[in-house]
Amino acid sequence: MLGALLYLRLTSLKNLLLSRLRRLRQPKYLLGAAVGVAYFYFIFSRPFGVTGRPSTSSGSAAAASFTLSSFELVPLLSVFGAFALVLIALFTWLVPSEKPGLTFSEAEVAFLFPAPISRRRLIHFRLLGAQLPILLSAIFFTLLSRGWSFLGGHVLTHIVGWWLVLTVVNLHFTGAALTLNRIFDAGISVWRRRLVILGGLAVLVVAAAIPIWQNAPAFPTGDFGPGAFFSAIARTIDTGLLSWLLSPGKLLLAPFLAADIRTFFFALGPATLLLAVHYFWVSRLEVSFEEASVAHAEKRAAQVERFQAGDYRLGSAPVKARREPFPLRVPGRPELAFLWKNLLGTRALFHWRVWAGCAVAITIGVPWVIRAGGNTPFAAIIATVAAVFAIYTLLLGPQLARQDLRSDLPNSDILKIYPLTGWQILLGQLLTPIAILTGLLWLSLLAVMLALAPRAETVSWLTPGFRLTAGLCAAAVIPALCTLQLLIPNAAALLFPAWFQSTRTRGGGIELMGQRLIFVIGQLFVILISLLPVVLSCALVIFASQWLIGPTAAVVLATLLALAILAAEIAGGLWWLGERFEKLDLATELRP
Amino acid sequence: MIEVSALSKRYGGFTAVRDLSFTVQPGEVLGLVGPNGAGKTSTLRSLAGIIPPSGGTVRIGGIDLAAEPVAAKRLLAFFPDEPRLFDYLTVRQHLNFVARIYGVADYAALAQPLLEELEIAEKADQLPGELSRGMKQKLAIACGLLHSPRVMFFDEPLTGLDPLGIRRMKDSILRRARDGAAIVLSSHLLHLLEEVCSHVLILKKGEKIAHGSLAEISAQFAHGETGVSLEEIFIRATRGSEN
Numbered sequence: 001m002l003g004a005l006l007y008l009r010l011t012s013l014k015n016l017l018l019s020r021l022r023r024l025r026q027p028k029y030l031l032g033a034a035v036g037v038a039y040f041y042f043i044f045s046r047p048f049g050v051t052g053r054p055s056t057s058s059g060s061a062a063a064a065s066f067t068l069s070s071f072e073l074v075p076l077l078s079v080f081g082a083f084a085l086v087l088i089a090l091f092t093w094l095v096p097s098e099k100p101g102l103t104f105s106e107a108e109v110a111f112l113f114p115a116p117i118s119r120r121r122l123i124h125f126r127l128l129g130a131q132l133p134i135l136l137s138a139i140f141f142t143l144l145s146r147g148w149s150f151l152g153g154h155v156l157t158h159i160v161g162w163w164l165v166l167t168v169v170n171l172h173f174t175g176a177a178l179t180l181n182r183i184f185d186a187g188i189s190v191w192r193r194r195l196v197i198l199g200g201l202a203v204l205v206v207a208a209a210i211p212i213w214q215n216a217p218a219f220p221t222g223d224f225g226p227g228a229f230f231s232a233i234a235r236t237i238d239t240g241l242l243s244w245l246l247s248p249g250k251l252l253l254a255p256f257l258a259a260d261i262r263t264f265f266f267a268l269g270p271a272t273l274l275l276a277v278h279y280f281w282v283s284r285l286e287v288s289f290e291e292a293s294v295a296h297a298e299k300r301a302a303q304v305e306r307f308q309a310g311d312y313r314l315g316s317a318p319v320k321a322r323r324e325p326f327p328l329r330v331p332g333r334p335e336l337a338f339l340w341k342n343l344l345g346t347r348a349l350f351h352w353r354v355w356a357g358c359a360v361a362i363t364i365g366v367p368w369v370i371r372a373g374g375n376t377p378f379a380a381i382i383a384t385v386a387a388v389f390a391i392y393t394l395l396l397g398p399q400l401a402r403q404d405l406r407s408d409l410p411n412s413d414i415l416k417i418y419p420l421t422g423w424q425i426l427l428g429q430l431l432t433p434i435a436i437l438t439g440l441l442w443l444s445l446l447a448v449m450l451a452l453a454p455r456a457e458t459v460s461w462l463t464p465g466f467r468l469t470a471g472l473c474a475a476a477v478i479p480a481l482c483t484l485q486l487l488i489p490n491a492a493a494l495l496f497p498a499w500f501q502s503t504r505t506r507g508g509g510i511e512l513m514g515q516r517l518i519f520v521i522g523q524l525f526v527i528l529i530s531l532l533p534v535v536l537s538c539a540l541v542i543f544a545s546q547w548l549i550g551p552t553a554a555v556v557l558a559t560l561l562a563l564a565i566l567a568a569e570i571a572g573g574l575w576w577l578g579e580r581f582e583k584l585d586l587a588t589e590l591r592p
Numbered sequence: 593m594i595e596v597s598a599l600s601k602r603y604g605g606f607t608a609v610r611d612l613s614f615t616v617q618p619g620e621v622l623g624l625v626g627p628n629g630a631g632k633t634s635t636l637r638s639l640a641g642i643i644p645p646s647g648g649t650v651r652i653g654g655i656d657l658a659a660e661p662v663a664a665k666r667l668l669a670f671f672p673d674e675p676r677l678f679d680y681l682t683v684r685q686h687l688n689f690v691a692r693i694y695g696v697a698d699y700a701a702l703a704q705p706l707l708e709e710l711e712i713a714e715k716a717d718q719l720p721g722e723l724s725r726g727m728k729q730k731l732a733i734a735c736g737l738l739h740s741p742r743v744m745f746f747d748e749p750l751t752g753l754d755p756l757g758i759r760r761m762k763d764s765i766l767r768r769a770r771d772g773a774a775i776v777l778s779s780h781l782l783h784l785l786e787e788v789c790s791h792v793l794i795l796k797k798g799e800k801i802a803h804g805s806l807a808e809i810s811a812q813f814a815h816g817e818t819g820v821s822l823e824e825i826f827i828r829a830t831r832g833s834e835n
Contacts, residue, residue: 320719328688328692330696330697330699331697334695341681341685344681344685345679345680411676411678412642413637413670413672414672416642417665417670418694419661419693419694421661582661
């Protein structure tokens, strides 16, 4: 029987690989694969901050240096890694995944559940099925952690080490989910179960904290580096009861951290024993997993069906109706109806009242923090953090705020029936992410402007008047910049719908990752080209006019020019893409 | 009301619709039938302005759909086979949204009777995810009817409905036609089309092979026999082939 199940798994895998290879005949996948491979080559081959496996020819000094760093780092990694594993385990029990312990596809449910196969064999089938992804992940992590070669060991010992860690973690997830199912089946509610686990956790924390409090080594004083700091934390964690709790994790990590083959084989025994204990636990659990597996398979199938129908939004539909962001009066501009509609589809957090609350908090909070912190250091930190947040929001925001045509493209048939021109639909669809990104950027700008106040004492031209004018000018330009940034991914969705839709499917391998990279690079390239005339013109205007009319007026003049250029670019883009939308036939574009 | 002249639709080298011409007058219900791949959906989508035709003209209420799409679309409604709804708008919010798009000023007065007629008034504050398929279809119909269209296109309107739903849908289509709407619908359920349609257009491989009133079509393919069903006519007209 296991042979048949193995045949199913291997044949499915072979067919999956063949279909992936076959689709490389399409240029979009071939190019994506090339970019994906290049990306991984860059990631895996780039020099890391710490490099250098000790070579026999490198001399005793290098070897001594290696021995010293390895000697310091291995215990640290062992303690912190084991601590992370303990936290993962606790989290698994406290906040279990929605997935059942054992997940099956709808086809597997239909074929295997009614078949004369014992439940234990089904469990084995599922556990074996998880092995390939785990092995691939182990290889991937080994490649990623290539730079840790200074720890010693061999590439194969690292792969086996990662495999052991991932397999045991996977078995623990499965065992915990099945055990929790069993507890739930016994009539114990989620909250009672959580209460019991939290109570146990509280006892453990107290029991662990007492010896730490009594015996923990003192932190180094004076001027000490990060190494000494982390060593002190590790010594603190690795005390008393907590040290016992960390032991299984340390044993599990030992093969990966082994510096040589001999240590590796010594470490392999206890780690394998841990794996065997977990396997025995999972395989012997007498618990009903079928119902939860069927429900999960149906949910997954519904999601796949949704994807195939062109609805690429992740997550499920909202479960309850939201309050309207503003009353939608009739008649009125139809574009605002799209803003209203798409705001209803966002989180309740994106509301003007929340934004106003944040603005008030920043206006009061930033000056207070700066005053309380003795001015300069905090002001610089706040200004830097807010500026970095603003840059990230402007650059990455359009990829995250997708409440526009990209989300509604599957509904294009319905949108095109509306008595509206293409540009009206596109503009209407863009309004929601523009509002969201603009709101976030304005808040960042407010924080920067307030945090710059102390600098006025040292920078003569940074007067309150100039700061206010520059802030207002930047605020005026922000919506236009957001619109331009959002036009580009929407243009990609309209101009290359087949490419765009394929990048929105989940997973999909290296070729889809490459396609996504192409879109991101394309977005950066286009925005740079679009902003070039704006930046050059504004720089020229400020340079030429500030001598005559002063810096404040020069900034205002440059802003007006920037707005004019951006408005022209946006209008042109909207008109062109609107025409394209009117002619778009998604069904034809997605035809293989 | 609907004037189609030399309509064609090509997808690359494949011609889905070829040189199609017909008219539908107010009060008429035209049934678009044909084997799978005959070009029914492409025709309906071209007529509704969803996809641009490759050739020919479509006039809705005398307005050229290609030249004045916005004005033409104000007159029509399209009902796809699968109701396409926005997951996060309730029934009432759907109607509010559509009213703003079409500029239906007195929509509140129109919406309530419409919801009651379609028996979804009590679901007004529910999301599509909470509705059955039949209810979703009713909501899609309510959205389409809100602006009182004079031209309606239905793509497989009876799919997924229970017997009572089918009866109500047929009654609703006939009532709109009696009120002066020009209606085109496609379906594979020929015996049901027979009860609703005044005219039939049979397509095969994108070409019109028969068009006329039910009586005319029957006379063309019955060869003197009486009581020949639309199903039998369809089989004779398409020679039983599936392309």
